[in-house]
Amino acid sequence: MEFKEFTAKNIDDAITEACEELMVTSDRLEYEVVSSGSAGFLGINAKPAVIKARIKEEKPVEVEAPKAESTDSKQFSKKDDSKKKNTNADSDNKPEAEDKKTSSIDGDDLVKKANDFLKDVFEAMKMEVVVNAKFNSQDNILDVELSGAEMGVLIGKRGQTLDSLQYLISLVVNKESSDYIHVKVDTENYRERRKATLENLAKNISYKVRKTRQSVALEPMNPYERRIIHSALQNDRYVTTHSEGDEPFRRVVVTLKK
Template identity: 40%
Template sequence: MKKITVSGKTVDEAVKSAIAQLKTTRERVSIQVLEEPQKGFLGLIGTKPAVVEVEIKPDAAEEAIKFLQDVTANMGVTIEVEQRETKDGILFDLKGAGLGVLIGKRGQTLDSLQYLVNLVANRYSEQYLRIVLDAENYRDRRKESLEQLAKRLGNKAVRTRKEVILEPMNALERKIIHTALQDIKGVKTYSEGVEPNRRIVVAPAKM
């Protein structure tokens, strides 16, 4: 984190000077006025400048990446993180060897890491951030698998005229199931239970 102390004829002048030196914008800094400017006798003798302390605010995504790398290092896995914006938020694509350890059974470890990373990121952000973790293209593979599962269970619900209850899933995976079946005639879906054990029920539309 960069922090500098700067003086100027006015507070605004001192702040602008500090921002220029830090090569950032006003939105990215926190400002503390250490001394207000003071005029001397007749406005000429003993004039004191304004003094401000300007600090670059922590970047939420950067802090989240640092946290993630520390946690994975303690798990014995060294990673690099490729970050990019998506329609769903920010994607952290993990790169490295031994990523299977970080994915875990049915992505449970990856989901737990994602939960913690979001907690850390949102400590440093004034607006809500949504970060999705991925490794070895797991999210796309899981999405395809869930879509196939949804269609099989939708057909089963229609054929047997009975509800089918799925295992607990996170919100993103539940959305995939709901979306996959929303246009299928004769099937309805709804969620029941409380996190982290909330699950989807696939049922015939008319029972």
């Protein structure tokens, strides 16, 4: 499958756009970052992020038939038993070395950058917020969990404030990083609660479309939320989904299958 180009406000949204159009989960997506984009100054001269993506090609697993061991090979194995032991000892050490090379990114430095940035933001907002940031070196994901007394303010309408914070933190930690760091910001399990709400909405809309036999256009959503709707109705026997419009007014349309 050929690579297709996807453009969005940031890398995460571009990846979500690709997953949405190709109808795959992110673990089955192969992509290359063409441009990380830039936020500009107060939105002026902002440049979008661009990626090239395609569905990963699954390689068939080759199974070799067991080979009969000849007498010569048995004698050879006895003679070189000590060599094999050394080789095995070396191979036992290899995974450990490879594990150490899983990521060359300084997780502690990333966490410090995120914490320092958020400290300044919350001081300017005069809010007391507890920040718990952790870096997953295996997946290159920085998870930021926020807690406090005024989390409704940080979530904002349909999570827009939380998304904005996530985008700004992504700019901060990726500014001098050679590898792209995914950033996830959450509070009070909002992401999971919002996902459950959208999945329930998708089922209700599906029932409405089947009953009225008329298409329904949902409210504008960000790429992540649109993807939840698409995934929830992907295997629906009666309806299909597609997206229409341009950002930030792009929305999901649910239609009856022919």
